Amino acid sequence: MAGDADRGADPVPRAELIAANLADVRARVAAACAAAGRRPEDVKIIAVTKTYPASDVRILAGLGITDVGENRDQEAAPKAAQCGDLGLNWHFVGQLQTNKARSVARYADVVHSVDRDRLARALGARARAERRELTCLVQVNLDPESVEGVLGPRGGADPRDAMAVAAAIDAEEGLRVGGVMAVAPREGEPGEAFDRLNSVASRVRDRYPRATVVSAGMSGDFETAIAGGATHLRLGAALLGDREPNVG
Numbered sequence: 624m625a626g627d628a629d630r631g632a633d634p635v636p637r638a639e640l641i642a643a644n645l646a647d648v649r650a651r652v653a654a655a656c657a658a659a660g661r662r663p664e665d666v667k668i669i670a671v672t673k674t675y676p677a678s679d680v681r682i683l684a685g686l687g688i689t690d691v692g693e694n695r696d697q698e699a700a701p702k703a704a705q706c707g708d709l710g711l712n713w714h715f716v717g718q719l720q721t722n723k724a725r726s727v728a729r730y731a732d733v734v735h736s737v738d739r740d741r742l743a744r745a746l747g748a749r750a751r752a753e754r755r756e757l758t759c760l761v762q763v764n765l766d767p768e769s770v771e772g773v774l775g776p777r778g779g780a781d782p783r784d785a786m787a788v789a790a791a792i793d794a795e796e797g798l799r800v801g802g803v804m805a806v807a808p809r810e811g812e813p814g815e816a817f818d819r820l821n822s823v824a825s826r827v828r829d830r831y832p833r834a835t836v837v838s839a840g841m842s843g844d845f846e847t848a849i850a851g852g853a854t855h856l857r858l859g860a861a862l863l864g865d866r867e868p869n870v871g
């Protein structure tokens with residue numbers, strides 16, 4: 624990661640470092656799209672800014688990033704407020720408890736982690752109260768048999784329940800079914816997992832034609848995700864540097 628090499632006596636200014644990381648990521652996205660016969664403009668980069676300050680969000684916005692992601696409401700709510708002038712789309716990508724729906728519905732444009740009916744109902748009620756429309760993705764657990772690992776629960780609906788969760792979202796005025804999201808399992812081939820996500824994505828799209836988002840791909844696997852049809856990448860470390868272990 625570029626950040627490590629630069630931790631010396633003569634640090635590169637943060638904005639330059641992030642600009643270099645973003646240029647590198649964009650080049651890799653373009654190459655992966657070319658290899659997959661896809662158009663780079665069909666793959667959106669969501670900068671996941673968790674653990675990094677609002678000043679980094681501002682730098683990213685200055686570099687043309689329009690979409691940012693966060694995984695904890697306590698951190699996201701104040702950051703979104705501090706960056707309210709930037710006109711960004713805010714993506715909530717983390718595990719979400721129903722009691723946080725009220726807060727998230729105030730600033731999030733897209734919630735990637737809707738994995739149960741009750742959460743859809745809570746978000747729907749809060750979206751209506753705020754007079755906002757939220758796009759919701761059905762988070763799919765691609766590893767339903769796994770025990771929770773060192774990073775804690777990753778959430779997601781069993782693939783067999785994905786259509787029911789999509790229907791629960793669709794039933795809520797104020798919510799729109801946007802597509803699907805997943806985190807690749809820790810074990811096994813991410814490509815195979817993304818193929819399984821795609822089959823869920825196409826079932827959801829058959830039923831809800833506007834639900835075109837396939838949110839897949841993180842810093843460690845985004846090229847594979849592009850080959851597998853991802854439309855939205857959620858990139859943290861590749862843009863901003865490695866986080867402390869065990870944070871999100």
Ligand SMILES: *Cc1c(COP(=O)(O)O)cnc(C)c1O
Pocket residue numbers: 671673694716717806841842843857858859860861871
């Ligand atoms: C942190 C996080 C990301 C970004 O991960 P990186 O490996 O830093 O790119 C993507 N998706 C979710 C759900 C996350 O919590």
